[in-house]
């Protein structure tokens with residue numbers, strides 16, 4: 462392979478030109494990394510519902526044309542001036558939640574949200590306000606600071622974590638979003654640094670995120686782990702990951718009974734923790750109201766569309782139920798992701814089981830279709846196969 466350091470690379474990428482339209486595979490020019498930037502050759506990327514959400518046009522931050530994708534793993538091709546955290550040849554996972562370790566957020570000890578580049582990331586540009594992608598003479602926007610639907614991408618050095626090369630990248634890519642998000646929500650965000658042993662838990666939505674919450678709940682020794690999903694096929698998935706109960710609100714409720722009442726009855730007054738992994742604001746309300754009076758905590762993970770709002774009677778909070786939420790499970794990517802990779806290597810974290818579908822880069826629109834079909838947990842796209 463010729464040395465590409467300092468040069469623009471032309472490669473294939475799946476470009477979203479307009480909201481609601483299929484992606485098209487294009488030749489894109491990817492500029493060299495500038496100071497504190499890293500150019501990565503992406504080997505594998507997952508497709509997440511958040512990519513579909515932005516492509517749909519419902520994301521208030523969504524703008525076009527853009528290179529989507531935020532669940533990717535690859536190898537560092539070159540680095541810009543001042544980069545010390547990774548080197549050429551490192552296997553890495555891209556981080557849509559960066560970690561600078563020096564901003565107010567990073568130093569607070571209270572959150573994994575990093576403030577350093579959030580504004581430019583939301584605007585779809587690199588921290589210096591410009592794009593590294595060009596196609597047909599036009600600049601393309603970056604997405605979530607990662608843009609993993611391109612064979613080569615450029616990210617800020619705080620948006621990437623080196624990981625062992627002993628784990629295949631079609632697995633590590635999934636730690637870039639869905640698995641880490643659900644697992645972290647249970648073991649980091651819930652309670653004070655993770656849900657307590659014996660806690661009764663309800664998880665709404667058993668996709669990649671919800672199944673990962675189950676894994677975290679099992680790890681922390683939860684009592685009841687009740688999964689609520691309208692898709693009956695998710696029952697066997699939930700059981701495989703360690704759920705103790707499954708309720709399908711579309712078929713299992715008694716006449717006049719609602720899901721909140723059922724969960725309160727099953728848990729002697731309400732759940733200690735509930736998790737929304739659907740993005741449906743009505744489900745979020747049920748999840749909050751199914752919490753135990755006095756201490757029950759509901760964690761919102763699902764992403765709801767622009768204009769959607771949550772509501773409940775304030776009395777629910779007055780009487781001690783708590784609403785919180787998290788991005789990337791509350792996990793600090795550069796500090797904590799290598800530990801999750803180690804958990805996978807030690808057989809303590811399931812990852813392989815999530816891969817139900819695979820596609821080549823040119824099959825990426827089919828990956829979006831697969832995701833909507835209901836039998837897909839995660840589709841992994843091989844970015845080097847056209």
Ligand SMILES: NC(=O)C1=CN([C@@H]2O[C@H](COP(=O)(O)OP(=O)(O)OC[C@H]3O[C@@H](n4cnc5c(N)ncnc54)[C@H](OP(=O)(O)O)[C@@H]3O)[C@@H](O)[C@H]2O)C=CC1
Nearest residue numbers: 511666667668669670690691692738740762763764788789
């Ligand atoms: N906060 C964060 O950092 C992150 C948030 N997300 C968000 O998390 C959410 C979940 O992602 P993912 O697991 O990939 O999604 P999936 O669509 O794979 O899983 C959601 C599950 O919920 C089910 N469901 C839909 N409506 C209801 C309902 N009313 N009651 C109960 N179950 C329902 C779905 O059933 P069916 O198959 O029939 O639709 C599906 O089984 C998305 O909104 C995504 O954008 C994702 C990653 C990170």
Ligand SMILES: N[C@@H](CCC(=O)N[C@@H](CSC=O)C(=O)NCC(=O)O)C(=O)O
Nearest residue numbers: 509511520521522558579638764788789
């Ligand atoms: N742009 C959206 C917000 C989407 C969102 O909440 N993204 C999550 C990650 S979802 C991953 O699949 C996130 O990281 N949120 C924190 C953040 O700073 O964006 C909108 O405006 O609705």
Ligand SMILES: [Zn+2]
Nearest residue numbers: 509511638639
């Ligand atoms: Zn995601």
Ligand SMILES: [Zn+2]
Nearest residue numbers: 561564567575
């Ligand atoms: Zn920071």
